[in-house]
Amino acid sequence: MRKIIVLAMMIISAFTHAAGRVGGGKLSNDDDLYQTKLPAAFSEYEMFDETVRLVGPMATLASGVSSPQFIEVYRFVNESPIKGTSRQVVEDFYTQNSWQKIGHTDLCIDVYVKKNLSAITYVAVWGNQAGVVMVGQNNKLTSLSINQMIQNIELLPGACSWK
Amino acid sequence: MKTLLVLLGLMMSVSASAAPSKQIQFKMKNGDQSSPMPPEQTDPVESAKPIRVATARYKISRYEYAKLPDGSYDFKKTVLCTGDVNINVFDVRNNGTVVNAPIESVQCADTIAQKAIWVGGALTLTSEELIDVKEDVKYAFGMLTVSVLGNGTDPVIQPIESMETSSGGTKDVNAKSFVLGIMPARQAISVGTVFYSGLLDIKD
Numbered sequence: 001m002r003k004i005i006v007l008a009m010m011i012i013s014a015f016t017h018a019a020g021r022v023g024g025g026k027l028s029n030d031d032d033l034y035q036t037k038l039p040a041a042f043s044e045y046e047m048f049d050e051t052v053r054l055v056g057p058m059a060t061l062a063s064g065v066s067s068p069q070f071i072e073v074y075r076f077v078n079e080s081p082i083k084g085t086s087r088q089v090v091e092d093f094y095t096q097n098s099w100q101k102i103g104h105t106d107l108c109i110d111v112y113v114k115k116n117l118s119a120i121t122y123v124a125v126w127g128n129q130a131g132v133v134m135v136g137q138n139n140k141l142t143s144l145s146i147n148q149m150i151q152n153i154e155l156l157p158g159a160c161s162w163k
Numbered sequence: 164m165k166t167l168l169v170l171l172g173l174m175m176s177v178s179a180s181a182a183p184s185k186q187i188q189f190k191m192k193n194g195d196q197s198s199p200m201p202p203e204q205t206d207p208v209e210s211a212k213p214i215r216v217a218t219a220r221y222k223i224s225r226y227e228y229a230k231l232p233d234g235s236y237d238f239k240k241t242v243l244c245t246g247d248v249n250i251n252v253f254d255v256r257n258n259g260t261v262v263n264a265p266i267e268s269v270q271c272a273d274t275i276a277q278k279a280i281w282v283g284g285a286l287t288l289t290s291e292e293l294i295d296v297k298e299d300v301k302y303a304f305g306m307l308t309v310s311v312l313g314n315g316t317d318p319v320i321q322p323i324e325s326m327e328t329s330s331g332g333t334k335d336v337n338a339k340s341f342v343l344g345i346m347p348a349r350q351a352i353s354v355g356t357v358f359y360s361g362l363l364d365i366k367d
Contacts, residue, residue, distance in 0.1 A: 072228070081234045097233040114235040119228070121235040135228075135236040 033159035039145035076131030108160035127161025244271040
């Protein structure tokens with residue numbers, strides 16, 4: 001009986017390494033131990049192996065082409081170009097690559113933002129490869145929505161893992 | 164014990180179901196009386212006869228949501244093809260019905276993805292939306308569908324999704340172009356999201 005329970009836990013765990021889960025108006029992740037509210041304009045979603053795609057209303061890209069607005073959510077551990085684990089290493093990398101550091105009410109969370117003509121990328125980190133990357137088109141609604149999701153991040157117990 | 168095994172089986176079958184978990188439907192602004200169908204399934208209304216044929220110029224581009232070395236993202240745009248396609252022009256003032264009028268299809272090879280982008284479908288003509296138009300005959304703006312094919316000969320491997328016209332709708336009769344876009348399921352060959360956009364300019 002115990003073996004079956006362990007097997008069940010392993011199977012459950014195998015399917016929860018995705019970028020997150022959506023439910024109850026929230027996005028959460030059991031590996032990075034956080035949750036945040038979904039923005040009202042992005043109520044549709046698609047789940048993929050490594051990303052959660054939130055889909056919003058149509059918008060026009062900088063190039064003049066129209067597409068649905070979307071926010072893609074990735075795990076920091078899968079997207080980060082750095083493997084350093086110290087808070088200073090992370091900060092040095094992003095600030096030296098022209099990312100802007102912004103504040104968060106949870107002092108454990110460091111947030112970095114980078115924009116270009118077409119896209120905006122937010123990185124929120126709270127420890128040893130723990131964090132989230134959110135990216136979308138660089139327009140007002142998407143930017144505001146990503147910023148709200150980042151600012152609404154609540155860490156679950158044990159999430160803050162800076163060394 | 165048996166219950167646990169059944170539960171386990173159920174969980175596995177749910178988890179194994181194919182992503183995406185939720186089908187996205189992009190709805191037409193007006194006059195959308197039914198879900199858009201793949202072009203080969205359209206059912207033109209026999210009573211609606213085109214009064215003439217106009218030429219439209221299309222341009223299909225691939226947008227790739229690319230990851231940059233510093234961890235940020237950008238869109239990469241690649242124009243895949245341009246060309247002309249015939250488009251039927253209808254007088255749709257007589258009644259309020261919606262007409263699905265098939266137009267020509269075009270194929271557009273995406274060599275990077277080794278896939279073909281197939282563009283075709285139906286213009287949805289909505290006379291209700293043209294009621295304010297003074298001229299006798301106007302083009303109705305509608306929707307096109309785009310699908311991603313295997314290698315140009317294989318059956319469709321990606322479901323066709325619908326898209327919304329974006330350049331002002333039918334009341335803006337001076338806007339002779341509209342943009343179509345599709346965001347298919349994430350492509351394995353891509354770093355990020357790939358979607359295809361097209362522009363159809365009615366040359367009149």
